[in-house]
Amino acid sequence: MFVTDSFASLGPVGPVARAAGDLAQAGAAARVESSAPASGQRGTSAARGPAHTGSAIQLQGIELRYPGTDVPALRHIDLDIPAGEVFGIIGRSGAGKSSLVRTINLLNRPSAGRVWVGGTDLTTLDARGLRAARQEIGMVFQHFNLLSSRTVFDNVALPLELAGMKRADIRARVLPLLELVGLAPLADRYPSQISGGQKQRVGIARALASQPKVLLSDEATSALDPETTRSILALLARINRELGLTIVLITHQMQVIKQIADRVAVLDAGQVVEQGAVVDVFTRPQHAVTRSLIEEILPQSLPDSVYAHAARARAALPAGQVGQLLRLSVAGDAAGQPLLSRLIREYGVDLSVLHGQVDDIQGHTVGALTVFLSGPAQAVHGALAALQTVGLHAQLLDLPGDVAQAPATADLRETVSLQG
Numbered sequence: 001m002f003v004t005d006s007f008a009s010l011g012p013v014g015p016v017a018r019a020a021g022d023l024a025q026a027g028a029a030a031r032v033e034s035s036a037p038a039s040g041q042r043g044t045s046a047a048r049g050p051a052h053t054g055s056a057i058q059l060q061g062i063e064l065r066y067p068g069t070d071v072p073a074l075r076h077i078d079l080d081i082p083a084g085e086v087f088g089i090i091g092r093s094g095a096g097k098s099s100l101v102r103t104i105n106l107l108n109r110p111s112a113g114r115v116w117v118g119g120t121d122l123t124t125l126d127a128r129g130l131r132a133a134r135q136e137i138g139m140v141f142q143h144f145n146l147l148s149s150r151t152v153f154d155n156v157a158l159p160l161e162l163a164g165m166k167r168a169d170i171r172a173r174v175l176p177l178l179e180l181v182g183l184a185p186l187a188d189r190y191p192s193q194i195s196g197g198q199k200q201r202v203g204i205a206r207a208l209a210s211q212p213k214v215l216l217s218d219e220a221t222s223a224l225d226p227e228t229t230r231s232i233l234a235l236l237a238r239i240n241r242e243l244g245l246t247i248v249l250i251t252h253q254m255q256v257i258k259q260i261a262d263r264v265a266v267l268d269a270g271q272v273v274e275q276g277a278v279v280d281v282f283t284r285p286q287h288a289v290t291r292s293l294i295e296e297i298l299p300q301s302l303p304d305s306v307y308a309h310a311a312r313a314r315a316a317l318p319a320g321q322v323g324q325l326l327r328l329s330v331a332g333d334a335a336g337q338p339l340l341s342r343l344i345r346e347y348g349v350d351l352s353v354l355h356g357q358v359d360d361i362q363g364h365t366v367g368a369l370t371v372f373l374s375g376p377a378q379a380v381h382g383a384l385a386a387l388q389t390v391g392l393h394a395q396l397l398d399l400p401g402d403v404a405q406a407p408a409t410a411d412l413r414e415t416v417s418l419q420g
């Protein structure tokens with residue numbers, strides 16, 4: 001017995017059929033070597049991705065239009081997700097994240113474009129070929145989708161039962177999975193007897209039961225508290241590392257991207273507005289949506305007290321001295337160097353740190369320091385020029401009254417190109 005699309009439309013029938021419906025949604029039919037259906041004729045001869053070597057998933061020119069709607073939910077989506085990576089897709093509510101993740105396993109059929117998973121163009125497959133292809137794609141949900149009448153063990157075993165696997169083989173597959181997700185001692189509990197984090201561990205083990213090559217995680221940690229979120233993300237990172245599974249994470253939380261994604265695509269109004277390595281996107285966000293998402297974990301705006309402090313410091317400077325409020329991005333190689341102490345030593349400037357947020361992203365130090373740089377005009381001028389040559393991303397910040405500043409300050413503005 002195999003999970004079929006038609007299960008999803010059976011309505012309120014028996015628990016196994018309902019479970020099959022869930023799993024059809026998840027594309028979680030198990031692969032059983034002896035009885036797995038061969039791909040349909042069109043499936044086996046499906047088009048290969050243009051650059052499928054090394055890619056787990058490729059989306060090309062995807063457009064998705066829901067029936068009866070004027071505006072497409074997804075437009076011009078091109079994504080190439082390398083095998084073995086954790087790839088994050090982030091966006092605000094309504095951006096199209098769920099629409100996109102459901103397009104990857106073709107639960108949503110795109111109105112235009114192609115979807116390659118493991119080098120096979122899913123859009124060319126017939127129903128049988130698509131069912132076989134979905135065996136390679138596991139899915140984890142925000143609300144776990146467990147069957148309350150089944151124990152932890154039996155929830156994980158369900159896709160294997162549906163695939164007709166023998167009981168002994170099921171045990172041999174499920175027990176190591178329960179060990180992997182840390183639930184072996186709770187195998188006989190029911191969902192009502194375990195915590196939300198433990199339920200998600202069951203969901204992950206169930207998604208892995210069919211030995212997929214790709215795991216789609218649709219807001220898997222959104223219903224969990226921060227501590228449990230961290231532990232579930234750590235589990236996903238371990239699964240990615242140890243099983244070499246490609247993971248696509250859909251989330252609205254930058255914290256999730258920051259903790260485990262290698263690369264990220266930012267979705268807004270159905271389009272990818274920015275994508276790249278997580279550390280690059282965090283240090284050089286290009287799009288307003290990306291900046292506002294990052295703002296939540298690395299606030300970019302400064303409290304008024306910082307400007308007030310700098311204004312007082314500038315007013316107190318002796319004649320002939322100038323002062324400038326500066327925001328210095330801390331990232332990459334520059335982060336590890338003693339740049340600030342060198343500036344003070346070599347240029348004889350004063351430097352007060354007024355504000356800072358520095359974090360670790362995938363082993364890279366990332367953040368920003370806001371400093372008040374002051375001293376004789378010549379020295380400040382030289383220090384600002386030196387900041388540029390070491391590649392530090394420096395942004396001059398205006399203080400109240402800056403427009404009417406003395407020529408010395410105007411000169412400084414020409415020294416450092418305004419960035420940010």
Ligand SMILES: Nc1ncnc2c1ncn2[C@@H]1O[C@H](COP(=O)(O)OP(=O)(O)OP(=O)(O)O)[C@@H](O)[C@H]1O
Binds near residue numbers: 092
């Ligand atoms: N079945 C549907 N029929 C018509 N429009 C839909 C359907 N599902 C989603 N949409 C629309 O598509 C757009 C994207 O919705 P989607 O659920 O993919 O966004 P999302 O980023 O996942 O949002 P959220 O984080 O709130 O779940 C929205 O404008 C939504 O109203």
